Amino acid sequence: MKTIAINVEKGGAGKTTIACHLAWILADAGHRVLFLDLDRQCNATAALAEFESLGTCKPLFEPRYSLPASAPRLSIYSNRMGGEYDADYTKALGNIRANFPQLGPAFDFCVIDTPPSWSWINFAALMVADSLIIPVELGPFGPASTKQVSDSIATVNQRGRTKPIHVAGLVANRVKANDRAQMEMLAAIREKVGKNLFTSYLPDRAHYSQALQERVPVWRLNKDVRGSLPAMRAFLEEAMTRIGSNG
Ligand SMILES: Nc1ncnc2c1ncn2[C@@H]1O[C@H](COP(=O)(O)OP(=O)(O)OP(=O)(O)O)[C@@H](O)[C@H]1O
Ligand SMILES: [Mg+2]
Numbered sequence: 001m002k003t004i005a006i007n008v009e010k011g012g013a014g015k016t017t018i019a020c021h022l023a024w025i026l027a028d029a030g031h032r033v034l035f036l037d038l039d040r041q042c043n044a045t046a047a048l049a050e051f052e053s054l055g056t057c058k059p060l061f062e063p064r065y066s067l068p069a070s071a072p073r074l075s076i077y078s079n080r081m082g083g084e085y086d087a088d089y090t091k092a093l094g095n096i097r098a099n100f101p102q103l104g105p106a107f108d109f110c111v112i113d114t115p116p117s118w119s120w121i122n123f124a125a126l127m128v129a130d131s132l133i134i135p136v137e138l139g140p141f142g143p144a145s146t147k148q149v150s151d152s153i154a155t156v157n158q159r160g161r162t163k164p165i166h167v168a169g170l171v172a173n174r175v176k177a178n179d180r181a182q183m184e185m186l187a188a189i190r191e192k193v194g195k196n197l198f199t200s201y202l203p204d205r206a207h208y209s210q211a212l213q214e215r216v217p218v219w220r221l222n223k224d225v226r227g228s229l230p231a232m233r234a235f236l237e238e239a240m241t242r243i244g245s246n247g
Contacts, residue, residue: 001034001103003110004168004243005129009152010145011116014135014173016043017208018235019113022133023048024217025236027074031108035076036060038125039115045078049215056080061092061124065099071106079121089120093127093160100128109245118152126152127160131168131243136189138172138182143189146170168242171235172201198242200234208232 006019016039026033027050035051037044045053057077059065085092103110112125126132134149136142157164170193172186190197202208205228211218218225218232 001105001107001110002131002243002245003100003112003129004131004133005112005114005125006133006135007112007114007122007125007149007152008134008136008145009117009122009148010137010141013116013137013142013145014171014202015039015116016047016113017212018133018135018171018173018202019111020044020047020212021208021217021232021236022239023051023074023109023111025240026109026111027051028217032073032106033075034071034103034107034110035074036110036112036125037076037078038121039113040079040081041115042078042080043212044113045076047212047215048074048076050074051076053078058084060096060099061085063095063098065095065102067102067106075107079115086120093120093124096124097127097160118148122152123156123160126156126165129165131166133168133239133243134170135173136170137174138179138185143185146189146193166243167196168239169196169198171198171239174204175201176204198235198238200231200238202235203228203231205231 006015023033023035051074052072054075054077057079058081114122114125136146176182207218207221207225207228211221218229
């Protein structure tokens with residue numbers, strides 16, 4: 001099982017949009033996909049209509065976890081937690097680390113959507129993931145969010161992992177190609193992170209929002225999506241290559 005976390009502390013950067021589309025393309029390719037919706041907003045849970053609920057993700061944070069015997073090919077755990085581990089989250093972190101390998105034989109991929117702002121839940125996601133995709137919004141606080149995520153990566157690599165997490169890359173989201181300030185910001189990010197920046201990016205398109213609202217990927221939206229589909233396809237193809245899962 002390959003596990004991909006989508007994480008950045010910045011709210012509204014595109015984590016859920018990207019995580020759901022990644023899950024959908026993997027599902028369409030026939031893979032067995034587990035989705036971990038670790039955000040209490042549960043926006044991904046609402047969008048992923050064809051994923052069958054395994055209920056709350058709480059058992060993953062408890063000792064003696066066991067995966068339901070016949071977990072559906074497309075399964076989802078949702079963050080229906082009420083802060084019960086917040087006071088002593090080290091046990092919860094130890095438990096998910098010990099439990100996670102049990103999921104491996106049942107699924108080909110695990111996609112993890114994470115909440116905005118830092119918490120031990122984000123630490124858990126970065127601890128168990130193989131690869132990380134970081135969406136960046138080209139607004140005033142976008143570049144600062146990349147600094148936060150690199151600090152988090154350093155901490156988790158030092159304290160929570162035996163092998164450093166693979167950074168699949170940063171992807172610019174909500175890009176307006178005719179916005180000069182954005183293009184300059186994109187060039188500055190490329191200058192700083194080099195090949196860690198995806199060559200593809202996601203433009204600012206209402207279709208991506210509509211797709212999640214209608215609980216379908218943009219390629220199943222009942223609209224003329226010629227202006228928004230190619231960029232999503234190009235991004236997903238690059239993402240698959242970067243996580244080492246093409247073909
Ligand atoms: N490329 C895009 N073009 C237009 N709208 C977008 C794009 N990406 C995301 N959005 C919209 O912006 C909002 C935030 O996106 P999304 O929910 O994916 O971000 P998030 O990082 O998961 O947010 P949160 O931090 O609240 O979990 C949503 O309404 C979404 O539909
Ligand atoms: Mg989200």
